[in-house]
Amino acid sequence: MTAARDMNKCSQVVNEIAANNTEAKNSNGDTNNDSMKRGTIKCMECDLESFDSIKTFIENVVKHEPKIDTLINNAGTMNRTI
Numbered sequence: 001m002t003a004a005r006d007m008n009k010c011s012q013v014v015n016e017i018a019a020n021n022t023e024a025k026n027s028n029g030d031t032n033n034d035s036m037k038r039g040t041i042k043c044m045e046c047d048l049e050s051f052d053s054i055k056t057f058i059e060n061v062v063k064h065e066p067k068i069d070t071l072i073n074n075a076g077t078m079n080r081t082i
Contacts, residue, residue, distance in 0.1 A: 001065070002072045003046035003057060010043035017041060041072075 004010035018041070046057035061068065 001042045001044060001061075001068055001070065003044055005045070005047040005049075005053075007043055007045055014041045014043055 002010050002014065004013075044057060044060060045053065047053040
């Protein structure tokens with residue numbers, strides 16, 4: 001699962017990940033192993049600058065996902081004076 005503010009960019013990244021991982025490999029470098037299951041990567045909207053967005057994201061995850069194996073939550077930072 002990826003949490004992102006920009007859903008278009010999120011979709012692009014997921015497509016790039018899928019394109020770069022066309023063959024699953026196990027730790028020995030073997031391919032086409034039937035015992036290995038390929039997962040899916042979901043994009044879900046979450047703007048970390050908005051508490052309402054974070055709350056909605058959490059509600060959606062709890063409602064639709066029985067568990068999370070991996071969450072990619074890449075937040076960029078900028079130098080800003082507060």
